Amino acid sequence: MTVTCVRCGRAFPPADVDIVGTGYRCQACSVAAQLAAAHGQADVGDNLDLATRQQLAQRARWQMVGGLVGTAGLFAPAVLATLAMGLGGWTVVLSLIAFYAMTLTLGQFGDGLDKWRRYGHVPQLPVATVRLLRERSS
Numbered sequence: 001m002t003v004t005c006v007r008c009g010r011a012f013p014p015a016d017v018d019i020v021g022t023g024y025r026c027q028a029c030s031v032a033a034q035l036a037a038a039h040g041q042a043d044v045g046d047n048l049d050l051a052t053r054q055q056l057a058q059r060a061r062w063q064m065v066g067g068l069v070g071t072a073g074l075f076a077p078a079v080l081a082t083l084a085m086g087l088g089g090w091t092v093v094l095s096l097i098a099f100y101a102m103t104l105t106l107g108q109f110g111d112g113l114d115k116w117r118r119y120g121h122v123p124q125l126p127v128a129t130v131r132l133l134r135e136r137s138s
Helices: 027-038 050-085 090-119
Strands: 017-020 023-026
Touching: 017 027, 023 027, 050 090
Parallel strands: none
Antiparallel strands: 017 023
């Protein structure tokens, strides 16, 4: 019997892998995850179960939608106000504030996209089967 690593996809005997929330991870991928964690890129997502990862992916999708809606909601009024009122006085200040806020909402979209890439592509784990052994009565 072999199990498949959730990172590299290779098959290993069960004694040679670590058990993580999404399945099994081979020794090489575990070492790579530890090295990445030492450099500030901890992938704690491997230790989350499927339901939690799906909730985080759904939250990330809503964050991306909010970022896009916020960007569109700020971009159109800033451009229209600049075109309608010209580049004088308070229009420039308000437009700069709107463009600054727009960069924040673009950042929100980018953060949501990063989280969705991290948590959104989760392989479905095989369903565990349990066999009951009967005693032989002789």
